[in-house]
Amino acid sequence: MPGTDALDDTSADHERFEAELVAQDQDAARVAIADIDDGRAHSLVNDLVDDDVVTPIPDERVLTHEPSDEAFDSILQLAVFHRGWTAGRGADVEDE
Numbered sequence: 001m002p003g004t005d006a007l008d009d010t011s012a013d014h015e016r017f018e019a020e021l022v023a024q025d026q027d028a029a030r031v032a033i034a035d036i037d038d039g040r041a042h043s044l045v046n047d048l049v050d051d052d053v054v055t056p057i058p059d060e061r062v063l064t065h066e067p068s069d070e071a072f073d074s075i076l077q078l079a080v081f082h083r084g085w086t087a088g089r090g091a092d093v094e095d096e
Contacts, residue, residue, distance in 0.1 A: 041079035048082060 048054040062071045072078035
């Protein structure tokens with residue numbers, strides 16, 4: 001008879017526990033960007049325009065995100081992009 005029982009073997013438990021903690025840390029560090037509604041998007045983009053982060057180009061009906069040089073024809077897309085872009089750079093993202 002073997003010396004240890006397979007059901008009593010807990011050698012991999014600490015690895016599973018550590019992996020679970022790492023996953024929780026990653027979830028906590030992620031910025032929620034999918035929860036932006038139209039009102040919040042308009043507010044965020046208006047603030048970005050006031051702060052010269054976004055430049056509206058009326059002739060082309062686009063908004064240019066100056067730090068990334070990306071152009072958007074949707075306020076919602078721009079707001080989601082900016083929050084993700086800011087989070088990707090490690091900066092704080094304010095919940096508007």
